[in-house]
Amino acid sequence: MANKVPFMELISEYREMQAEIDAAIRRVIQSGWFILGPELERFENELAGFCGVRYAFGVGSGTDALHLALQALGVGPGDEVITVAHTFIATSLPITFTGATPVFVDIDPDTYTMDPECVRAAVTSRTKAILPVHLYGQPADMGPLLQIARQYNLAIVEDACQAHGATYDGHQAGSLGHLGCFSFYPTKNLGAYGDGGAIVTSDPQLADRVRHLRNYGQEQKYYHTSIGTNSRLDEIQAAVLQAKLRHLEANNRRRYEIALAYDAMDAPWLKTPVIGAARTHAYHLYVVRTPKREALRGYFKEHGIDTLIHYPVPIHLQRAYASLGIQPGTLPVTEQAANEVVSIPIYPQLQPDQVIRVVETGKAFSTAIASKNVL
Secondary structure (H helix, E strand, O other), X not given: OOOOEOOOOOHHHHHHOHHXXXXXXXXXXXXXXXXXXXXXXXHHHHHHHHHOOOEEEEEOOHHXXXXXXXXXXXXXXXXXXXXXXXXXXXXXXXXXXXXXXXXXXXXXXXXXXXXXXXXXXXXOOOEEEEOXXXXXXXXXXXXXHHHHHXXXXXXXXXXXXXXXXXXXXXXXXXXXXOEEEEEOOOOOOOOOOOOOEEEEXXXXXXXXXXHHHOEOOEEEOOEEOOOOOEOOXXXXXHHHHHHHHOOHHHHHXXXXXXXXXXXXXXXXXXXXXXXXXXXXXXXXXXXXXXOOHHHHHHHHHHOOEOOEOOOOOOHHHOHHHHHHOOOOOOOHHHHHHHHHEEEEOOOOOOOHHHHHHHHHHHHHHHHHHHOOOOO
């Protein structure tokens, strides 16, 4: 179909920034320095400044960021980490990697982020940390979560992998907990040209642990004080991300403009996103909800509009976590959302006519459902 609306299209972003990106990559190649060099140091300083924290560390991926953050906190066998199941499995895998047990709690039915009251009910003597997910680009309700963490002396690791530039009560996502973690997977609001991630914090002791852990646990070359790993954002990705970071706020504004247009689709059969109090949304994803999900996806496909589902199977019902013995129905809000959510295209390079087509198609779908013209 002509004028198809793809779910994501990365080439157009490169074309817009080609001179900056090419210059950044050329600069690294001509320097001959590819690991733990000046490009990474500059990017870490700029990211820390953007997030309003003292320290930032580039690592190999968002998954590595979460794993290293938990390691830095001393999370290990016998510990529990409270998190959510309505997210990508990369949120829970790092908990498992440490030997700790993920404890899944339900989500708020409107924002799809961690329900603080469910967290409070899940705290036990084994709880070591809370790992909220700023899902789709919207921060979790951090105020109550921070209060719970203080009350029970728990750490908070923010999974901000989808929330570059989002804020809670004026603070950048990732800056509110003890540690914040980002992914720079290519489709993210701030995306590299490969895997990459970062950890941010203002705690000097945690910063020192992360610095060593990501680089084989060494304080100086060949002198190792802890069991670390090799997880370092390379110089080319750091240079690319420096260039892209300068455009993040403008690109997020464009996402917000598209989201405002999409909000006009709200109808009984098609629920658009709800923004929680004190929060700004980075709209990494624009996720609608309908009990007629397959009908909606088919209708959009007929009109040349791509859709995806994030995420069709909650983590607690994945075969990988069958050993936890969690039964269907345990997290009813999570499970219902997983059966009804649909992600539609949102990225800064969407053209105005494409946005209009999405809005008109969404409205037409709701009308057709209401008149029983779509089953």
